[in-house]
Amino acid sequence: xxxxxxxxxxxxxxxTKILHGxxxxxxxxxxxxxxxxxxxxxxxxxxMIAGLEDISSGEIRIGGRVVNDLDPKxxxxxxxxxSYALYPHMTVADNMSYSLxxxxxxxxxxxxxxxGAATKLSLTPLMxxxxxxxxxxxxxxxxxxxxxxxxxxxxxxxxxxxNLDARLREHMRxxxxxxxQDLGATSIYVTHDQIEAMTLADRxxxxxxxxxxxxxxxxxxxxxPANLFVAGFMGSPAMNMFEGTYRNANxxxxxxxxxxxxxxAGPAPTADGTKVTLGIRPEHVLVGKxxxxxxxxxxxxxxxxxxxxxLHASAFGxxxxxxxxxxxxxxxxxxxSVSFPVDRIHLFDTATGSRIG
Amino acid sequence: xxxxxxxxxxxxxxxxxxxxxxxxxxxxxxxxxLILIVTVMLVPLVxxxxxxFRDMTLLDPFSGGFIGLDHFRAIAKDKTFWLALKNTVYxxxxxVGLQFAFGLILALLLDxxxxxxxxxxxxxxxxxxVPSFLSGLNWAWMFNPxxxxxxxxLYGMGLMSAPDNILSDPDLAMxxxxxxxxxxGIPFFAITLLAALQSIPRDLYEAAAIDGATPFQRFxxxxxxxxxxxxxxxxxxxxxxxxxxxxxxxxxxNGGPADKTQIVASYIFTQAFRRLDFGYASAIALVLxxxxxxxxxxxxxxxxxxxxxx
Ligand SMILES: Nc1ncnc2c1ncn2[C@@H]1O[C@H](COP(=O)(O)OP(=O)(O)OP(=O)(O)O)[C@@H](O)[C@H]1O
Ligand SMILES: [Mg+2]
Numbered sequence: 001x002x003x004x005x006x007x008x009x010x011x012x013x014x015x016t017k018i019l020h021g022x023x024x025x026x027x028x029x030x031x032x033x034x035x036x037x038x039x040x041x042x043x044x045x046x047x048m049i050a051g052l053e054d055i056s057s058g059e060i061r062i063g064g065r066v067v068n069d070l071d072p073k074x075x076x077x078x079x080x081x082x083s084y085a086l087y088p089h090m091t092v093a094d095n096m097s098y099s100l101x102x103x104x105x106x107x108x109x110x111x112x113x114x115x116g117a118a119t120k121l122s123l124t125p126l127m128x129x130x131x132x133x134x135x136x137x138x139x140x141x142x143x144x145x146x147x148x149x150x151x152x153x154x155x156x157x158x159x160x161x162x163n164l165d166a167r168l169r170e171h172m173r174x175x176x177x178x179x180x181q182d183l184g185a186t187s188i189y190v191t192h193d194q195i196e197a198m199t200l201a202d203r204x205x206x207x208x209x210x211x212x213x214x215x216x217x218x219x220x221x222x223x224x225p226a227n228l229f230v231a232g233f234m235g236s237p238a239m240n241m242f243e244g245t246y247r248n249a250n251x252x253x254x255x256x257x258x259x260x261x262x263x264x265a266g267p268a269p270t271a272d273g274t275k276v277t278l279g280i281r282p283e284h285v286l287v288g289k290x291x292x293x294x295x296x297x298x299x300x301x302x303x304x305x306x307x308x309x310x311l312h313a314s315a316f317g318x319x320x321x322x323x324x325x326x327x328x329x330x331x332x333x334x335x336x337s338v339s340f341p342v343d344r345i346h347l348f349d350t351a352t353g354s355r356i357g
Numbered sequence: 358x359x360x361x362x363x364x365x366x367x368x369x370x371x372x373x374x375x376x377x378x379x380x381x382x383x384x385x386x387x388x389x390x391l392i393l394i395v396t397v398m399l400v401p402l403v404x405x406x407x408x409x410f411r412d413m414t415l416l417d418p419f420s421g422g423f424i425g426l427d428h429f430r431a432i433a434k435d436k437t438f439w440l441a442l443k444n445t446v447y448x449x450x451x452x453v454g455l456q457f458a459f460g461l462i463l464a465l466l467l468d469x470x471x472x473x474x475x476x477x478x479x480x481x482x483x484x485x486x487v488p489s490f491l492s493g494l495n496w497a498w499m500f501n502p503x504x505x506x507x508x509x510x511l512y513g514m515g516l517m518s519a520p521d522n523i524l525s526d527p528d529l530a531m532x533x534x535x536x537x538x539x540x541x542g543i544p545f546f547a548i549t550l551l552a553a554l555q556s557i558p559r560d561l562y563e564a565a566a567i568d569g570a571t572p573f574q575r576f577x578x579x580x581x582x583x584x585x586x587x588x589x590x591x592x593x594x595x596x597x598x599x600x601x602x603x604x605x606x607x608x609x610x611n612g613g614p615a616d617k618t619q620i621v622a623s624y625i626f627t628q629a630f631r632r633l634d635f636g637y638a639s640a641i642a643l644v645l646x647x648x649x650x651x652x653x654x655x656x657x658x659x660x661x662x663x664x665x666x667x
Pocket of ligand 1: 036041043
């Protein structure tokens with residue numbers, strides 16, 4: 001086990017720049033999740049840590065040792081691929097023992113290691129099968145088994161669950177979390193599923209367009225997104241965002257379209273007249289009967305999810321989403337009043353996208 | 358389908374003609390194709406085989422009679438045939454072995470991305486497009502010290518005591534056609550092996566690299582198992598094809614000197630078109646056919662057992 005230090009790492013394919021300087025320190029035993037939209041460079045970063053891609057500039061250290069010029073085999077890491085990359089001509093047992101056999105580990109030790117891993121992952125009855133005779137979930141477990149048998153310094157996962165159906169994904173998510181609690185190994189996990197990110201991570205690294213946007217605990221990112229990108233990326237249904245102008249008067253307000261004024265908790269550290277974006281998560285939007293204090297809105301769409309209800313309300317020319325655990329709050333065509341609790345409002349500078357306050 | 362289901366429990370009560378029509382229906386549908394295949398493939402084969410048991414000499418108007426196994430008795434005593442058989446093994450073994458080895462190396466080189474790969478691929482596959490007679494003539498000239506450079510190079514490197522034509526040296530003559538054949542046949546292996554190589558998922562190599570495999574270990578535990586079926590089938594096809602392939606030998610040495618480069622296929626050619634003894638040539642061809650069939654069956658059998666072991 002080891003810590004991983006990434007210092008100003010850049011990647012370019014010819015003249016196309018993919019990563020524009022990534023700095024990141026991963027503690028020993030930490031579970032870090034890289035999230036971001038497709039094509040933002042998550043896999044590229046992970047593959048550079050694994051040694052499968054050259055590092056254009058910058059430095060990667062594993063356990064304090066610079067690995068820039070080390071072959072993957074000398075970095076002592078294990079990787080679980082999205083496609084699993086199981087050796088199709090080998091049995092499950094051979095797949096799992098391959099790395100140990102290459103290292104000329106003693107036979108008894110190999111047998112002990114793979115039977116231990118097989119028990120952990122409930123693969124024992126499948127050890128003599130070939131990958132093509134396994135289900136997707138079983139293959140995924142074999143890929144995990146192959147990674148854990150040799151107790152590497154770090155585990156790298158590149159969207160290991162994205163080929164599974166939702167139910168199995170949920171199950172395997174739990175398994176991975178348990179496995180990490182058992183082994184306590186440093187892990188880097190790439191996904192674009194934010195539920196996976198939220199549930200698994202000790203820390204989340206949100207990336208966009210080759211840049212790290214925010215690093216922090218899952219709830220940090222959820223509760224205090226550093227910029228518009230993170231605010232919009234984390235959470236489903238996504239955060240409501242309305243453009244407006246900041247006013248210093250009356251203890252700080254935001255002027256939205258059609259003259260709607262939303263009060264803030266207090267004056268924000270920005271100049272009067274700044275273009276700002278007001279963000280509020282759907283579950284924090286309060287929907288009430290008309291006549292109460294709030295903004296007049298017309299319910300345009302009701303989406304029951306079973307777990308709760310997503311209400312779409314038209315107000316001041318925008319679509320305001322609200323999420324409620326209760327059913328039957330409103331039906332389509334109702335006129336309601338929506339309000340934004342002051343302590344739940346996020347304020348961003350529209351021009352720079354970064355959080356204010 | 359209720360009729361079919363009830364059939365096993367009682368006598369089929371349908372009229373006989375109707376049952377016949379139903380039973381023969383699939384055969385009638387496939388009859389046109391079957392008849393075509395039989396006439397095109399089997400009829401000439403049977404006629405050719407029948408020559409082996411007849412006295413067929415083109416210039417002898419009284420020939421054509423049935424002579425039983427006489428030709429085969431003659432073959433058993435024919436020293437040239439036995440020499441040709443030995444030469445065939447030599448010729449086929451070295452040609453296939455070297456074509457395969459170089460073809461595999463070429464395929465592995467072309468599988469890695471590099472600048473100008475497209476052009477290199479096209480150039481490497483060029484020999485395959487050269488007609489075999491032309492490449493035979495070309496190589497015969499290259500080995501000829503009067504017009505070709507090769508003897509002078511070999512002499513210059515000290516590999517030969519004088520710049521002679523290896524095609525006229527009884528000990529070395531076979532290497533002339535073998536080299537021409539290797540040059541000409543490498544692209545076949547390179548193309549088929551390259552296609553197989555490119556179908557191997559890249560992430561397997563990456564997984565193996567992370568698991569700690571050196572490039573050679575990756576080759577052994579991933580590339581070879583993936584290529585094995587292609588190797589088996591191409592080597593088998595090429596062996597049969599090269600054992601039957603007399604063009605280069607006929608053009609370059611015509612079997613000489615002193616039958617040292619005579620292979621069974623070129624011997625058949627000589628018997629049929631120089632001596633015009635079609636009966637004897639057919640008998641030799643039949644022997645060759647039998648030997649190659651035994652060889653293919655062995656390979657297929659071997660492959661089955663290997664596959665079962667997996
Ligand atoms: N060999 C290459 N040459 C040029 N560009 C490449 C190459 N490989 C990847 N890229 C580019 O690098 C960018 C980042 O790719 P990467 O695979 O890291 O994305 P990702 O964040 O993992 O996305 P996803 O979530 O879809 O897997 C993409 O825009 C991709 O087009
Ligand atoms: Mg990716």
